[in-house]
Amino acid sequence: MALLPILRFPDTRLHTVAAPVTIFDDSIRTLVRNLADTMYEAPGVGLAATQVNVHKQVIVIDVSEARNDLKVLINPRLLKADGIQFCEEGCLSVPGVYEEVQRALHVQVEAHDADGKLFLLEAQDLLAVCVQHEMDHLKGRVFVEYLSRMKQARIRQRIDKELRRKAA
Ligand code: ZN
Helix, strand or coil: CCCCCCCCCCCHHHHCCCECCCCCCHHHHHHHHHHHHHHHHCCCCEEEHHHHCCCECEEEECCCCCCCCCEEEEEEEEEEEECCEEEEECCCCCCCCCEEEEECCEEEEEEECCCCCEEEEEEEHHHHHHHHHHHHHHCCCCHHHHCCHHHHHHHHHHHHHHHHHHHC
16 A cells, blocks of 8 residues: 655645546556555545646545445546535645535546546536546646635635644
């Protein structure tokens, strides 16, 4: 098992746009396994490669109670999005921050699995939120950037204070 260090907001590397995967080889399968290990250990419900400073379009998600329903989305493409939901989101790159964000209620996504096989994913509720949140990471976007400037400033202040406390 390999755990990968997770970049913390406001690290500018989180703004990197991920490149599509073109070759589905052992290095991709190892990346997927390490991402999954890191997500389960954290614990979190989703992790994008961007968050571990690997700028490839690879996402792992598991929103199941039993933590036994791993979804791997490589080069995900949004085909359909409809409806609206508001969900309190958190992020392993922004620990301790939970804020409500508006998302589509249903999404339909096409993606490759770890072996390169194309599949269709229909998602709603929490899974749909998670898919949208992680796909944002691949575009270099962190969920707190949807919040008001005031809320973002407060989050940065809190993070700065924590960093200073740790450094002291
Ligand atoms: Zn996140």
